[in-house]
Amino acid sequence: MNTFTIGGVHPQPNKLTADRKIETLALPKQAVFPLSQHIGAPAVPCVQKGDTVRVGTKIAEPGGFMSASIHSSVSGKVAKIDSVVDASGLRKPAIFIDVEGDEWEPSIDRTDTLLLQNNLSREEIIERIKNSGVVGMGGACFPTHVKLSPPKDCTIDTLIINAVECEPYLTADHRLMLEHPDEIIVGIKLILKVLGIDRAVIGVETNKQDAIELMNSKLSMVSGIEVMPLQMKYPQGGEKQLIEAVTGRQVPPPPALPANVGCVVQNVGTVFAIYEAVMKNKPLIERIVTVTGKSVKNPCNLKVRMGTPVSQLVEYAGGMPDDTGKLISGGPMMGRPLLDETAPVVKGTSGILMIPESEAARREERNCIRCAKCVQACPMGLEPYLLAAASESGDWECAEENWIMSCIECGCCQSTCPSRRPLLDWVRLAKNRVGGIIRARNAKN
Amino acid sequence: MTFILTAVLVLGLTGLVISLVLYAVSRKFKVEEDPRVARIIDLLPSANCGGCGFPGCAAFAEACVKSESMDGLKCSACKKEVMQHVAAIAGHTVELGVEKIAVVKCNGSCGNRPRTGIYDGAVSCAAAALMNGGDTGCFYGCLGCGDCVKACKFDAISMDAETGLPVVDQEKCTACGACVKACPRSVIELRNRNKLDRRVYVSCVNRDKGPVAKKACAVACIGCGKCVKACAFEAITLENNLAYIDPDKCRLCRKCVDECPQHSIVAVNFPPKKEKTESTENN
Numbered sequence: 001m002n003t004f005t006i007g008g009v010h011p012q013p014n015k016l017t018a019d020r021k022i023e024t025l026a027l028p029k030q031a032v033f034p035l036s037q038h039i040g041a042p043a044v045p046c047v048q049k050g051d052t053v054r055v056g057t058k059i060a061e062p063g064g065f066m067s068a069s070i071h072s073s074v075s076g077k078v079a080k081i082d083s084v085v086d087a088s089g090l091r092k093p094a095i096f097i098d099v100e101g102d103e104w105e106p107s108i109d110r111t112d113t114l115l116l117q118n119n120l121s122r123e124e125i126i127e128r129i130k131n132s133g134v135v136g137m138g139g140a141c142f143p144t145h146v147k148l149s150p151p152k153d154c155t156i157d158t159l160i161i162n163a164v165e166c167e168p169y170l171t172a173d174h175r176l177m178l179e180h181p182d183e184i185i186v187g188i189k190l191i192l193k194v195l196g197i198d199r200a201v202i203g204v205e206t207n208k209q210d211a212i213e214l215m216n217s218k219l220s221m222v223s224g225i226e227v228m229p230l231q232m233k234y235p236q237g238g239e240k241q242l243i244e245a246v247t248g249r250q251v252p253p254p255p256a257l258p259a260n261v262g263c264v265v266q267n268v269g270t271v272f273a274i275y276e277a278v279m280k281n282k283p284l285i286e287r288i289v290t291v292t293g294k295s296v297k298n299p300c301n302l303k304v305r306m307g308t309p310v311s312q313l314v315e316y317a318g319g320m321p322d323d324t325g326k327l328i329s330g331g332p333m334m335g336r337p338l339l340d341e342t343a344p345v346v347k348g349t350s351g352i353l354m355i356p357e358s359e360a361a362r363r364e365e366r367n368c369i370r371c372a373k374c375v376q377a378c379p380m381g382l383e384p385y386l387l388a389a390a391s392e393s394g395d396w397e398c399a400e401e402n403w404i405m406s407c408i409e410c411g412c413c414q415s416t417c418p419s420r421r422p423l424l425d426w427v428r429l430a431k432n433r434v435g436g437i438i439r440a441r442n443a444k445n
Numbered sequence: 446m447t448f449i450l451t452a453v454l455v456l457g458l459t460g461l462v463i464s465l466v467l468y469a470v471s472r473k474f475k476v477e478e479d480p481r482v483a484r485i486i487d488l489l490p491s492a493n494c495g496g497c498g499f500p501g502c503a504a505f506a507e508a509c510v511k512s513e514s515m516d517g518l519k520c521s522a523c524k525k526e527v528m529q530h531v532a533a534i535a536g537h538t539v540e541l542g543v544e545k546i547a548v549v550k551c552n553g554s555c556g557n558r559p560r561t562g563i564y565d566g567a568v569s570c571a572a573a574a575l576m577n578g579g580d581t582g583c584f585y586g587c588l589g590c591g592d593c594v595k596a597c598k599f600d601a602i603s604m605d606a607e608t609g610l611p612v613v614d615q616e617k618c619t620a621c622g623a624c625v626k627a628c629p630r631s632v633i634e635l636r637n638r639n640k641l642d643r644r645v646y647v648s649c650v651n652r653d654k655g656p657v658a659k660k661a662c663a664v665a666c667i668g669c670g671k672c673v674k675a676c677a678f679e680a681i682t683l684e685n686n687l688a689y690i691d692p693d694k695c696r697l698c699r700k701c702v703d704e705c706p707q708h709s710i711v712a713v714n715f716p717p718k719k720e721k722t723e724s725t726e727n728n
Contacts, residue, residue: 088577089576090577090584091584336577337562337576337577339562339577340561361565362565392569422566422567422572425566425567425569425572425576426567426569426572428572428575428576429569429571429572429575432575
């Protein structure tokens with residue numbers, strides 16, 4: 001069975017919510033939309049305080065080519081444009097909307113009917129995706145219309161659908177495949193049309209056997225799309241790791257893109273969002289969030305309107321357990337800790353995780369014993385101990401020479417370190433600095 | 446016996462020949478160096494702190510000798526007299542500005558600024574600042590991981606275990622500015638030393654609106670503007686909900702200190718007040 005070759009770790013899967021059906025969460029009282037929910041330039045608000053909006057009204061335009069628009073997920077009045085502490089822990093500008101009723105834009109098709117065909121051209125599909133503010137739903141939030149317009153000099157031959165969900169605890173993509181397989185298949189066909197190719201592979205890890213079987217039965221009459229079961233290993237959901245697992249091709253270090261090896265990767269959640277955007281004219285205003293944790297009373301998969309405060313999700317799941325030590329937005333490996341529950345759900349919120357205190361606390365840090373476990377675990381073939389040491393001493397040149405910009409911040413090194421060193425923290429710092437140095441250098445030339 | 450003699454002769458002659466060769470080479474390829482450079486290097490602190498903008502003390506000394514005047518050349522780590530001496534060796538005159546000192550503009554001790562979370566990542570302010578807003582409700586103040594302590598080449602900054610804030614040793618601080626550069630939150634500023642090291646400054650960098658700032662920290666500047674009105678010398682400006690005292694305009698009257706409802710304006714090295722009006726009258 002296929003998997004990627006370099007590094008990787010095997011964390012406890014803890015998929016507590018794999019059998020829980022997706023439930024719909026009630027509307028919030030106030031929805032908050034941070035203006036930077038995606039990679040690239042923040043969106044620019046196109047509503048003002050006091051404006052009335054409906055569900056699906058565009059409230060912010062893209063702030064550049066690499067950016068995405070934002071739509072209101074609720075109907076009501078714009079209360080203010082202020083700042084909010086989002087999942088990144090930093091204060092960012094956001095639009096606040098007081099909810100009144102639930103009135104939708106009339107152009108949105110709200111029925112559950114499965115639409116199979118439309119006569120849109122390639123450009124029209126991309127335009128609809130762009131206008132609907134669709135971004136990568138796996139967590140990185142890369143604007144999808146940019147990803148679907150690969151550089152002209154690259155020939156694409158394979159579309160890879162990322163349904164790996166290798167992060168422990170999270171089951172949002174798994175449930176989506178079980179409950180909306182037909183929509184996903186239509187979505188894949190739309191992307192194939194945009195890319196002008198006829199081969200798609202859905203990469204799924206073997207712990208989702210029911211999803212593999214269901215997709216296979218649905219695809220028995222469809223040619224060109226296949227399901228590829230993959231051996232479980234973290235971080236198989238990383239773009240480059242998945243390409244290697246599925247096609248055996250290795251993406252060269254940055255600035256090379258997956259398109260350079262003929263692949264485009266889209267998350268299964270993104271495929272669903274593309275289906276809704278193109279066929280139903282529904283912008284990206286909802287997403288599926290796994291709310292889970294070992295001591296959570298009612299772990300669940302929720303369909304949540306964007307902008308809903310995390311506290312409402314936590315409440316639905318039975319409240320925050322007393323022994324909670326850490327509240328995480330995302331998965332345990334790559335998620336970010338939340339300082340409080342007021343942060344809103346954004347396009348990249350794949351899960352809300354409550355980790356018991358006994359597991360959350362980092363234990364005392366020791367000296368590096370040069371065991372090279374981190375080197376063995378790194379899926380990008382880097383030397384995390386060296387990068388961390390370079391970062392600690394501010395040696396940005398050394399970090400750059402040792403390919404720090406290739407790091408995907410998966411956290412394998414840190415989770416495997418027997419001395420419990422905060423390797424990823426240091427690597428992130430150096431990556432940030434080196435990135436700045438490279439940008440400054442490019443701007444000069 | 447002859448063995449010993451041969452050995453001594455052979456080694457002695459070899460040594461002699463080599464030394465002659467070395468002497469000849471050293472004469473032929475001699476690098477002419479301005480002797481003043483070496484003399485200046487001897488005067489400089491040799492900490493290579495980089496506060497002057499040159500890669501190290503030697504580079505600075507060379508620049509002093511080569512340049513036409515002392516404009517833009519200043520070793521902040523040197524005392525006034527030393528700088529005058531350096532200028533004299535280089536054949537220039539020097540006009541010295543006011544002496545400065547690093548000032549930590551945050552009073553967010555554990556008591557004043559309640560913790561909202563626990564940060565247990567890498568012990569580095571830069572890494573903590575990247576991770577999130579820190580472990581308090583204040584998004585501007587000191588993170589307390591001691592990047593400034595590590596940056597200081599003169600051992601002038603230490604962390605106060607009780608408050609969790611850095612403390613500058615005013616004897617040792619040379620105002621080289623390394624800590625200012627190291628602080629990711631721009632909490633440290635170089636301010637005038639003034640007479641008897643007396644200073645009045647706003648010990649806060651929080652630019653949030655009043656209620657938000659007040660909730661995060663008991664001694665945060667709330668931007669009420671009382672100090673601006675109280676100041677008779679127009680030394681205080683209010684920008685982004687934060688007051689700033691211009692060190693060049695401030696006359697150290699301390700009116701603003703009494704006026705501040707948040708006690709975020711700090712006066713240091715003043716004798717304890719006897720009467721309220723005494724110090725203001727002197728000015």
